[in-house]
Amino acid sequence: MEKLDLQALGLRALNEKLQKQTDETNQKDWEIINPRGSHAIAVGVDAPINVTVRGSTGYYCGGMNKQAHIHVDGSAGPGVAENMMSGIITIEGDASQYAGATGHGGTLVIRGNAASRCGISMKGIDIVVHGNIGHMSAFMAQSGNLVVCGDAGDALGDSIYEARLFVRGSVKSLGADCIEKEMRPKHLEILRGLLEKGECDAKPEEFKRYGSARQLYNFKIDNAY
Amino acid sequence: MCGIVGLFLKDTSLEADLGRMLSEMLVTMTDRGPDSAGIAVYNAHQEGQAKITVQADHPQTDFDGLEKKLGKAIGASVKMDVRDTHAVLIVPQASLNAAMAELRQLDPLIRIMGHGESIEIYKEVGLPETVVSRFDIVKMTGTHGIGHTRMATESAVTTMGAHPFNTGSDQCLVHNGSLSNHNSLRRKLRRENIRIETDNDTEVAAAYLTWKLQNGSSLGEALESSLHDLDGFFTFVVGTKDGFGVVRDPIACKPAVMAETESYVAFGSEYRALVNLPNIEQAQVWEPEPATVYFWNH
DSSP states (O other), X not given: OEEEEHHHHOHHHHHHHHHTOOTTOSOOEEEEEOOTTOSSTTTTOBSSOEEEEOSOBOTTTTTTOBSOEEXXXXXXXXXXXXXXXXXXXXXXXXXXXXXXXXXXXXXXXXXXXXXXXXXXXXXXXXEEESSOBOTTTTTTOOEEEEEESSOBOSSBTTTOXXXXXXXXXXXXXXXXXXXXXXXXXXXXXXXXXXXXXXXOOOOGGGOEEEEEOOOSGGGOGGGOO | OOEEEEEEESSGGGGGGHHHHHHHHHHHTGGGOOSEEEEEEEOOOOTTXXXXXXXXXXXXXXXXXXXXXXXXXXXXXXXXXXXXXXXEEXXXXXXXXXXXXXXXXXXXXXXXXXXXXXXXXXXXXXXXXXXXXXXXGGGOOOSEEEEEEEOOSSSOOSTTTSSOEEEETTEEEEEEEEESSHHHHHHHHHHTXXXXXXXXXXXXXXXXXXXXXXXXXXHHHHHHHHHHHOOEEEEEEEEOSSEEEEEEOSSOOSOOEEEEOSSEEEEESSGGGGTTSTTGGGSEEEOOOTTOOEEEEO
């Protein structure tokens, strides 16, 4: 375990150390202390390492992550795991707005609540939220899965493409072209796997599935050039 | 961007440190807005007395003998405490309106920053660190306060464009965001004889609240109706004599974090602003909901 003090080291030096790690690294376990809400902690990591952040983070923690397992032992500011490619990011507390935005892959687990725009424009990432999510979540979501064990806010899945949304609690309102869909056996199987990965004790049968009605302008073949 | 901080003390033993804590919080938010900074502090007042915070470009000459000149004009005794470009004038509560009217006619120009029983407002162009040190905010005591650091978008970088804006006796407003209907609203409010001095969008929001309050709304009601009448992005923090309130527009893209312990309620545009507060690790920390009015009162 290598311990990095963010206040002593500075952000650039800290991120450089993490970004230098490769597939062959022997230094698998890292701990970051004194994050004090700083921005851009552990962004751009591309190695199979474990990073634990002891405290709350500011904007864009774990952005563009590949392979790494990043654990925030606190809450995360806006844009956590933005554009993540692979790996796992776990937030022990709450996540601010646009968590997991534009994520291409990997898994983001939020043990508390997520604020507005969670999973906006997600492109393949799996997001598991133990609590509630805010308004405009999964806006223009293209691919991947968003699992919400609590409630969803207004305009869930507005202008959604092919992502799957699973919500256990209430949905305040659905966005344009987002509808409730039948939960078929294959969806229950997918959801079971996601709940396991996110360490949720919820049962897949308790959830409803939402997705695209495919009725907006861009889905009509006559509008294609 | 813009950065907002707010601190409301429940534990009176922290009052001696209000200025220091608020200053640290505001300086942390410097990179959210380097153009101008300001702080409203609420502190002890004497019964029957009111405070007017004024600003002048040439304080040495402009403030020279101001208390005597004003005292003579309103026929009452006036005390003055000068801090850099600002001065706090203490006048009898009964003479407050007369004193403000008199100050507006004085030559050279004296600008009124705020008025009320306990509010003092200090704001200037420059970095939070500089502004805080010019007014020696660190040593100020008080029950609660609000700070703002500005990244100007809708109007020029001037002292009058800096926040907080005084909205009425002991009330002030700071804003992170931008309003898109401020020009039409300014024209409407001016027709209602509401005083608006700059091209700034936030001043219009402040004037809007003043107008609502003059027409019988409570501050809570005025903030509720601002959600319908103001078009644009906003996280507002308002200060009142007894406490402070928070409201975010329904889209809520301007950040806001709150923390509460048994000793205080704190607001920050980011969590970074709160990390030095006592026992922050044990605080309840959350984001205020969109389109929801929050209030804390003594």
